[in-house]
Amino acid sequence: MSDPRDNGPETEPVIRDNRKIDPETGQARSAADEQQPKAAAPVAEGGDAQLLAERTADLQRLQAEYTNYRRRVERDRIAVREQAVAGALSELLPVLDDIGRARDHGELNGGFAKVAESLEAVVTKLGLTSFGQKGDPFDPTVHEALMHSYSSEVTEPTAIEVLQPGYRIGDRVLRPARVAVAEPEDAPAASDED
Numbered sequence: 425m426s427d428p429r430d431n432g433p434e435t436e437p438v439i440r441d442n443r444k445i446d447p448e449t450g451q452a453r454s455a456a457d458e459q460q461p462k463a464a465a466p467v468a469e470g471g472d473a474q475l476l477a478e479r480t481a482d483l484q485r486l487q488a489e490y491t492n493y494r495r496r497v498e499r500d501r502i503a504v505r506e507q508a509v510a511g512a513l514s515e516l517l518p519v520l521d522d523i524g525r526a527r528d529h530g531e532l533n534g535g536f537a538k539v540a541e542s543l544e545a546v547v548t549k550l551g552l553t554s555f556g557q558k559g560d561p562f563d564p565t566v567h568e569a570l571m572h573s574y575s576s577e578v579t580e581p582t583a584i585e586v587l588q589p590g591y592r593i594g595d596r597v598l599r600p601a602r603v604a605v606a607e608p609e610d611a612p613a614a615s616d617e618d
Contacts, residue, residue, distance in 0.1 A: 554589045556601025571604035581607050
C-alpha cells in the first residue's frame, strides 16, 4: 500500500490547506471543505492588472527609498570620518608648528628628526596638507592677514611673509595661513583722489 502523501508520477499534486479559516470567504471551514479540493477562482483581468501595477509602483518606491537611505548613510559615514580625522589633526597642529620652528633653527637632528619625519608622513597620509607660501596672492578665505604694508614690488595684494602655515584636509581649511600682506603703493594715492 502506498503512502497517502506520495502522489506518484501519474497523479496530480494534492494540496492540503490546514487553515481553519478560508482566506477567500473569511468563514470557518468544515471538515468536508477540507476533504474536497477547491476549484481555481476565476481571474479578473482588469483587477489583477491594476493590483499588479499598484504593487509594482510600491516596490519601485520602496527600492528608491532604500537606495536613497543607503546613499545618505554612506555620505553621513564619510562625513563623520572626516570630522573625526580633522578633529584629531587639529590637535596636532601646534606640534607640527613646533617641528617647523625646530627645523628653521637647525635644532631638528638625530632621533628627533626621524620622529618628526614619521609624524609628518602620517599626517600627510591622513590627508593633511600645508599651504601658504611667500609670494602667494592674498586670499582672505585661506589667509589671515596679521600685518599690512605697501610695496612697489607687488601688483596685487600679496603674502610677503608667512608667519604661520595654514593646513587643510581636502577642501576644508583647518587653520588659515597667517601672513604679512603688501599692497601696491598706488592704492593709497587712488583713494586720496576719490
